Structure formats: structure tokens, C-alpha cells
Amino acid sequence: MRSEQVCARCAGPVRAPNLWSSDWTCDAHGAVLPLRPPKSPSREGLRAVLRDARVPLWVPWPLPLGWLVTGFLDAGDDRTGSRACAVALSGPALLGGPADMLLVAEDLGVGLGAYLAGLDGPDPGAVFDASPPHAKAEIRGHPVPLWVVPDGPEDRAVYVGEALGHWLWAVLWPSEAGLLMLEQLNLCDLRDSDMELDLPYGAICPRLP
Numbered sequence: 001m002r003s004e005q006v007c008a009r010c011a012g013p014v015r016a017p018n019l020w021s022s023d024w025t026c027d028a029h030g031a032v033l034p035l036r037p038p039k040s041p042s043r044e045g046l047r048a049v050l051r052d053a054r055v056p057l058w059v060p061w062p063l064p065l066g067w068l069v070t071g072f073l074d075a076g077d078d079r080t081g082s083r084a085c086a087v088a089l090s091g092p093a094l095l096g097g098p099a100d101m102l103l104v105a106e107d108l109g110v111g112l113g114a115y116l117a118g119l120d121g122p123d124p125g126a127v128f129d130a131s132p133p134h135a136k137a138e139i140r141g142h143p144v145p146l147w148v149v150p151d152g153p154e155d156r157a158v159y160v161g162e163a164l165g166h167w168l169w170a171v172l173w174p175s176e177a178g179l180l181m182l183e184q185l186n187l188c189d190l191r192d193s194d195m196e197l198d199l200p201y202g203a204i205c206p207r208l209p
Contacts, residue, residue, distance in 0.1 A: 005034035008075035008084060009111035009122055011209045017077075024077060033083055033110055038208040039072035041088070041201040046190065049074045053191055054081040055166045056105040060089070060185040061197060067091030068202030070100070073209075075112050084112040087190075088205035099177035100207045103187070104169040113160065113169030116209070118152040123167070124160040125151075135181040137170075139163055139189075146170065146181065157181070164189075173207055 007014050007026035014034050015025045023031035039045035049072040050057065059069065070090040074082035084106035093099035104113040111122030119125075124147075133145030146168070149158040157178025159170040168187075172178050188197070 005036055006209075007032050008035040009115050011035065011115065022079065029111070033075045033080065034077060035073065035075045035084075035112065035209070036082075038204065039074070041069050041071045041204055045072050046199070048072075049082065049085060050191060052076060052082040053085050054083050055085050055107060056164060057085045057087060057190040058103040058105055058163075058168065058187045059087050059190055059197070059199070060103075061188045062186075063089070063200070064091055064180060064183070064185070069199045070202045070205035071208050073102075073104075073112070075106070075110055083107040084110040086112065086116070088208055090202055090205050093174070093177045094179045095176050097174070099172060099174065099180070100205050101170060101172045101177065101180070102205075102207060104171070105163070105166045106169075107166060113167055113171070116171045116207075117149055117158040117160075117169060118156065119149070124149055124169075127160060133161070135159055136184050137161070137163075137168070137181075138184055138186045143184070144168065144187075148178075163187075171207075 024034045071088040073086040075084040076082035086104040127147045134148045135146045136143045146159040146161040
């Protein structure tokens with residue numbers, strides 16, 4: 001796993017704050033939040049990302065049959081805390097073969113979800129006006145609508161919605177693995193003090209940037 005911080009919108013190099021600016025800066029995107037190195041799929045990795053999380057850390061619970069937690073991501077700095085967090089999961093696709101999923105919660109404009117989805121902009125665009133929702137997740141007993149994002153690469157399925165005032169992205173590889181989202185997964189926020197879940201961990205997800 002890499003040790004340096006990179007741009008949350010493109011995984012390119014960033015310049016650290018200095019005497020003239022308190023921002024992290026990317027040549028392509030200007031002021032950005034830095035994407036920190038991936039955290040290991042372990043209790044230690046979870047504790048590390050929870051320490052600075054300012055957005056939910058979503059995990060489906062119970063996990064789909066045969067699925068494991070395979071890493072964590074967060075983007076932010078010492079001033080802001082982590083304003084984007086992702087949980088990586090891996091397991092069997094419904095149609096056979098291995099699959100990976102990243103669940104991302106982030107503030108408006110951070111761009112981590114769009115980067116993982118293969119999009120150019122920091123946010124999903126006008127997908128919400130095009131059709132009724134294509135899937136739903138359940139959060140704290142309430143359904144959360146999710147829409148398919150149509151303009152990304154063909155190798156993945158991307159769903160996006162809004163939950164607790166933050167973007168919620170689900171990015172799945174291969175694209176056929178998107179069928180998993182039709183099961184209306186129950187999502188739990190690992191920041192909740194009562195979320196003492198016995199998470200099963202696997203090898204680190206190859207989709208982590």
C-alpha cells in the first residue's frame with residue numbers, strides 16, 4: 001500500500017499546505033482534500049479511519065453471504081477531519097465469479113465517489129431527475145433511494161443517492177455485480193456507538209486506489 005497522500009478526485013500528486021496557503025493542491029483540480037493511504041482490513045484499520053471520520057462509514061449488515069470487509073479509505077486533513085470515507089467489500093457475485101464493492105459517504109464536492117465511479121466531475125450530476133430510483137438501501141429503518149449513474153466505465157456498476165446529508169455511492173465490479181443492490185441492503189454506520197459488529201475481514205481489495 002502506498003504511503004503518500006494523493007488527490008481525492010484523480011489520485012494524482014498533491015502539494016501540502018505552506019506559508020501562503022492552508023489548502024492541499026492538485027495541479028489538475030486546485031484546492032482538494034487529500035486521499036490518505038488505504039487502511040488495512042482489520043480492527044486496527046477500522047479504528048484508524050473512525051478516529052477522524054466526519055461522515056458515515058457504511059457497511060451492509062448482515063453482510064451478503066460470503067462477503068468480507070477488505071479495506072477502508074478516507075479523504076481529509078487535520079483541519080477538516082475525514083469528509084469522505086469508503087468501506088471496501090469483496091465476495092461472490094450473484095451470477096458467479098468474484099466481485100468487489102466500495103461504499104462511499106462524502107460531503108458535496110469532495111469527489112472521491114466520482115473518481116471511484118470513473119466520472120470526471122466531483123459529484124454525480126443530474127441523475128436524480130432522469131427516472132424513478134433504480135434501487136433502495138435501508139438505513140435506520142428508512143428506505144434510501146439510489147439511482148444508476150449511466151456515464152461511467154462499462155466495467156463497473158454505480159449507484160448514488162443521499163443519506164444523512166451526505167452523498168452515498170455504491171461502486172461495484174464487475175458491472176453485473178450491481179444486481180446485489182436490488183436486494184435492498186441494510187446499511188449501518190460504523191461510527192454509531194452501539195455498532196459493535198464482529199466484522200469478517202479478508203485480503204485487501206484490489207480496487208482501492
